[in-house]
Amino acid sequence: xxKKKPRPVSIPPEQNIITSVTEHQRSVxxxxxxxxxxxxxxxxxxxxxxxxxxxxHACESKECLIQAGNQVGKSLAAFVxxxxxxxxxxxxxxYPKENGIMVCLGMDEGHIGRTIHKYLFRAGAYKIIKxxxxxxxxxxxxxxxxxxxxxxxAKPAPPLIPPRFIKQFAWKxxxxxxxEICELHNGWTIYAMGSxxxxxxxxxxxxxxxxxxxxRSEWYDEMIARLSMRDGKLRWSALPHSKNDALxxxxxxxxxxxxxxxxxxxxxxxxxxxNPFMPEQVKQENIKRWKAKGDDEFRKRALGxxxxxxxxxYPTFSKDVHTAIKxxxxxxxxxxxxxxxxxxxxxxxxxxxxxDPGHSVCAxxxxxxxxxxxxxxxxxxxxxxxxxxxxxxxxQSVEAKKGDQQFEAFIIDAHGGRIRDISTGVLPRVQYSxxxxxxxxxxHSTGFGFLNGSDDVVGREMKLRQWLSIKSNGYPxxxxxxxxCPNLVKEFNRxxxxxxxxxxxxxxxxxxxxxxxxxxxxxxxxxxxYVKPKxxxxxxxxxxxxxxxxxxxSAQRKARDRGVSSNHISxxxxxx
Numbered sequence: 001x002x003k004k005k006p007r008p009v010s011i012p013p014e015q016n017i018i019t020s021v022t023e024h025q026r027s028v029x030x031x032x033x034x035x036x037x038x039x040x041x042x043x044x045x046x047x048x049x050x051x052x053x054x055x056x057h058a059c060e061s062k063e064c065l066i067q068a069g070n071q072v073g074k075s076l077a078a079f080v081x082x083x084x085x086x087x088x089x090x091x092x093x094x095y096p097k098e099n100g101i102m103v104c105l106g107m108d109e110g111h112i113g114r115t116i117h118k119y120l121f122r123a124g125a126y127k128i129i130k131x132x133x134x135x136x137x138x139x140x141x142x143x144x145x146x147x148x149x150x151x152x153x154a155k156p157a158p159p160l161i162p163p164r165f166i167k168q169f170a171w172k173x174x175x176x177x178x179x180e181i182c183e184l185h186n187g188w189t190i191y192a193m194g195s196x197x198x199x200x201x202x203x204x205x206x207x208x209x210x211x212x213x214x215x216r217s218e219w220y221d222e223m224i225a226r227l228s229m230r231d232g233k234l235r236w237s238a239l240p241h242s243k244n245d246a247l248x249x250x251x252x253x254x255x256x257x258x259x260x261x262x263x264x265x266x267x268x269x270x271x272x273x274x275n276p277f278m279p280e281q282v283k284q285e286n287i288k289r290w291k292a293k294g295d296d297e298f299r300k301r302a303l304g305x306x307x308x309x310x311x312x313x314y315p316t317f318s319k320d321v322h323t324a325i326k327x328x329x330x331x332x333x334x335x336x337x338x339x340x341x342x343x344x345x346x347x348x349x350x351x352x353x354x355x356d357p358g359h360s361v362c363a364x365x366x367x368x369x370x371x372x373x374x375x376x377x378x379x380x381x382x383x384x385x386x387x388x389x390x391x392x393x394x395x396q397s398v399e400a401k402k403g404d405q406q407f408e409a410f411i412i413d414a415h416g417g418r419i420r421d422i423s424t425g426v427l428p429r430v431q432y433s434x435x436x437x438x439x440x441x442x443x444h445s446t447g448f449g450f451l452n453g454s455d456d457v458v459g460r461e462m463k464l465r466q467w468l469s470i471k472s473n474g475y476p477x478x479x480x481x482x483x484x485c486p487n488l489v490k491e492f493n494r495x496x497x498x499x500x501x502x503x504x505x506x507x508x509x510x511x512x513x514x515x516x517x518x519x520x521x522x523x524x525x526x527x528x529x530y531v532k533p534k535x536x537x538x539x540x541x542x543x544x545x546x547x548x549x550x551x552x553x554s555a556q557r558k559a560r561d562r563g564v565s566s567n568h569i570s571x572x573x574x575x576x
Contacts, residue, residue, distance in 0.1 A: 041137035043157040044080065044089055046128055048139045052270040053077035057084075058092055061266040062227075065236040065250055068270035071278055071286070076126060078209060078237035079119035083160035085207050086188045094233060099187035100206040101230070103223065107215055108194040113177040115211060116192050121166075121182075124156035143276035195219045204229045210236040213247075220246035252494060311499075313461070313508045314517075316468045317492040324379050324479040332475050334370060334377050343481035345370070345381055347406075350530045353398070353443070354411040354519040355450070357428045362389035363515035364398065365488065367523055369530045378467070378528050380480045383516060385487040391428070395435030407443040408531050410436075411522050412450035438556060444534055453522030460525035461508065467524050478524070488516040 039045070049057060056066045056077050068074040082104065084090040088097040104116045119125055127140040129150060140154040141147045147154075161184075170181035182190040193200055195215040199222035208223045227234060238247060250265060257263035272283055291298045325343050326335045338345070345351070345368035352367040364384035370377055384397050412429050429450055437448040454460050467478040482489050491513050498509040508514065 038158070038162075041128065041158060042162055043125055043128075043160045044083055044087070046137060046139050046157065047080055047126070049077065049080070050270075050274060050276070052268055052274050053080075056268045057081055057090075059266050059268065060092070060094065061233075061262075061264055063234045063236070063250060063253075063265045064268065065238065065247075065254070065266070066268045066270070067238060067251070068274075069239065069272055072270045072272055072275045074237045074270065075115070075119065075211070078211065078235060079116075079125065079160055081235060082190075082207070082209050083120060086184060086190055087161060087165050088186055088188075095206050097186070101189050101191070101204060102207045102209070103191045103193060103205050103226070105193050105195055105208065105210045105214070105219065105223065107213055108196050109173065109176070109178045111211070112179065112192045112194060113173070117177040117179060120161050120190075121159050122177075123158050125160050126157050127154040128157045129154045141276070142278075199223075204232070206230050206232040208232065208234045210234070210238070212238050217246040220250075248494075311496045312493075313495045313497055313514075314464065314468060314492055316465065319482055319489060321470070322468065322476055322478060322480050322482075324381070324481045325483060330474070332377075332473075333374055334379065334479060338379065338381075338479075338481065343381055343484055345379060348533060349379075350528075350533060351405055351407045352409055352411065352523065352526075352528050353407050354453070354523045354526075355394070355432065356413045356515050356519045356522075357389070357394070357432060358515065359389060360387070361515045362386040362394055363487070363519050364394070365485070365516060365519040365523065366401070367528055369528050371530055371532075375473075376471075376477055377475075378478055378523070380478065380485055380488065380520065380523075382481065383485045383488055385516065391431035391435045394432055395439055395441065398436070398441060399439050402441060406533050408533070409443050409445045409526075410450045411453050411526055413518060413522065414452035414455055440552060444531075451526065453518075454525035456525070457508075457521075460521040463524045464521050478520075485516070488520065491515070491517045 050073060052066075052068075053073055053076070056064060057080070066074045066077055081090075082102060085095040085100065086102055088095075104112075104120075106112050106116055128137050129140040129147065130136065130153070131138050132146075139157075140151075142151065165184045165186070167183040167185050169179050169183075172178045172180050179192050182192075184190070191200075191203075197216075199216070199219045201222065203226060205223070205226045208227055210220070210223070214220060223234060226232070236247070236250065251267055253265040254263065254267040257265055272278065272286065278286075287298065324335060324338045326339055331339070349368040349370050352369075354365050354367065356363040362384070364386070365380055366382040368379045368381050370379070382401065384401060386393060386397055412432070433448045433450065436442065442448050464478075468476055470476055480488065495512060495514045495517050496509050498505045498507045510518075
């Protein structure tokens, strides 16, 4: 028996698939479309970084500082980096996608509420506008005339971390937006901390973001320790200033590593001119206001420069002003000669060597005073910066540097030279003299010994400031062959005044880097007057060989048998 074919079901012409959808289903579809629209205009999707911001985001280094003035875009870049990390949207893959830990560190509770919470969780980190062509939302670009004319249409961008990511907050002061912990659905946890109290301990982190300044610099060391176990990264966004030692030290490390292929510390700098979002009129108004407050304020806020003049011991030092090698005009006779001769003074100039002994660092600087006919100048033409130094290592380094140079006098730090060696009980100046004698390295007026450097700290500081100042002829008295004295130059830029109870004193912080600086202070305190070099008797052949051998054996015998340096240790101007 044949099967019956099923009868076709007749559908009323007015009924179709659309009309058969329930109101609930239509509501779900509308919700999906709305959610898609919300996601399409999320701040992280529409964010278009400026070149300096992109360099910050792309940085793979352990530590990265974005250093810029006001209204340049450093805070936006810093908090975008935070939001990308926490939501698993970092395009460079520097952070875990899930279950990460981040610390946002500000000054105090007010900073957490006003800045950290505002940037991460509230609308308005930047502005967006609908594109005229495709009708989609995009970043507002006020430097474009067409966008500037539509400024009334621009609206705040949604939060960098949208509500859909947030699982829960732990609040300290909810009304003021001061949160302690924010947990995200992807397992990330964001801690907000102020740096006024003792540093928090007992946790690890994938990302630490220090925003602006630290109330207590010990927080920096603690945060670095928190990052170590998870190979985390430290990011710092700050207005440049020199009152925070941790910030200054980070900048200095970055400068030291600039030539390295993969530096562990990087500084990204930006000026007000790097921000096209700011209208030109507003830029000029800000510049005018900052300049009215002084050059330091302008350099810091407009140019993003680390302004240290107010805390530096010798702020008048300038590498450009005090350089002995100068290729452009104007230049004096001394600079002209040294430029042509690679910084090497003539043989008829009077030479001095000044030593700051020390085990961790022994600094040695070399000076040349030209005849009066050249003008009133003193040239620092070379240096030694000997790590983990011994008397023998010092003398070997001097011997390698000396060549056929003749010195008028040797000068040594009087205090350092009087601290006895613990193991031998011998004074460093005696050890140093002994080693110079073994190598027959002597000066005309002090033999193998030394003049005492001045103990009058205030007096020698004053004298150095005088020598650094510009004279009526347009040049300073002290000129430096900066190419051969990098450590002296570096110390000029790092030697700061001592801070006591938050107040900057006029005293130098001599626990900081000042070894080469102190040799310069001893030099200027002595005066380094010109003394016409004595002509050396030049012998050749077998006679010179015999005399050199006798001199060397005699020096070795004296040092071995008597265990003391020569009797030529001269007393300094202090009479010690």
